[in-house]
Amino acid sequence: MLKGRTWIFDHEAIIAASSAVGGPFEAQGPLAGDFDLLFDDLWLGQDSFEKAEKKLLEQACQTAIRKSGIRQEEIQFFLAGDLLNQIITSSFAARTLSIPYLGLFGACSTSMEGLALAALMVSAGFADRVLTGTASHNGAAEKQFRYPTEYGAQKPPTAQWTVTGAGAAVVVSSGKGPRITSATIGRVIDKGISDPFNMGAAMAPAAVDTIKTHFQDLQLSPTDYDLVLTGDLGKVGHSIATELLTKQGLIFPPGVFGDCGLMIYRDDQPVFAGASGCASSACVTYGHVLNRMLQGELKRVLIVATGALLSPLSYQQKETIPCIAHAVAIHAGEESSR
């Protein structure tokens, strides 16, 4: 059922299993225990960062499939995206997995773009078992979007640290597990920020627009969720988003409104304003958040993955940064949402 910009899934779309994998820097963070796999080598034994990123996604997908108890051949569709040019990570992982595949690009919002579409396919009856995933790699992202990893350019405090990791989930039409109840599709919003070292500020208005629309479409109040997480706004973007939401009358109880980008690393890790990258929201959601839901600590969660839709070319040509955010609501196991 469609309400405004929000899909309400009338038929079951259940997360049968999910997985999160990370690199050495993520292993030092507070959420290390929520990762299924942590690699102690940034290269993952590969000879390029791009191949390492592909391996991260493959590992996340294979782990999620294994945890779901479904055989890989029984997975009907694979929806994935990433940050690298021509989304090679996803397409190459799809080559390995050999599952019918649709490639997505939503920059760092890809995790929830994929989850929303997987839920749509399953709920609408066009599939019974869909795999969705995304990955990012610090070295590969730096190489493509910024400078060589060993180049000595000083970064400003608003810069963010791309997560090395991947997350994947298996969405099924029947069974046990957290249920995807609704998804709000974002609009592309550009408030004129052009500094690629301040993505949090660029993306905050997109997150605010999607959150506001989600609450309006479903006529919810801020207390209806136990946790509302944005994808990778970081310190700067999160404080702007909080201020803008407060202005719109959406005031969340303390501890409810958070940001995945502020959860992955400890305060003393040198990540500037926080984490970013496709894996930021994917690792936190498919690892930490779903684990807490399975343990019964969280009942209703809204994940708002935020993406900056720029390219290295577009910002060199002085274009501003268009941004998007997609929200997916997940409700814990048995409890009915409607």
Added chain:
Amino acid sequence: MANAKTKDQQQYQNLANKRDPGRPALKNCILAFLAGGTICLLGQLISTFYMHFFDFTEKNAGDPTVATLIFLSSLLTGLGLYDHIAQWAGAGTIIPVTGFANAITSSAIEHRSEGFVLGVGGNMFKLAGSVIVFGVFAAFVIATIKVIIMGLGGS
């Protein structure tokens, strides 16, 4: 800015600027001064070393000194230490010849995965190229000005 900004965008820019912690300019300047100064001091020591122990004069000791600094900078880049020092030292490590060496070495290492010809060779001067282009051009302009002034009877 390529695009004219709407009023809404300008308002948001103001809000974003307010929330931007900004670069710690004074701290960066002091650290750059100390780091840059330390590199210069090191250069002076190396230069004195070459003059003292080898057959170099003050005039030509610069060549082996620069070569030594480039070697050290490239070594630190290869060991993955230079970028960490640079985050702390800022302009202090970018401006001296060490920064130039770092720009070339880091690009070469980064693109090793694309092979020696298209990768290392093709990308080595990706960052340093514009320094060479505008350095040579600036030298040409200054030399032209000098020639004109001398031609007009200056000394």
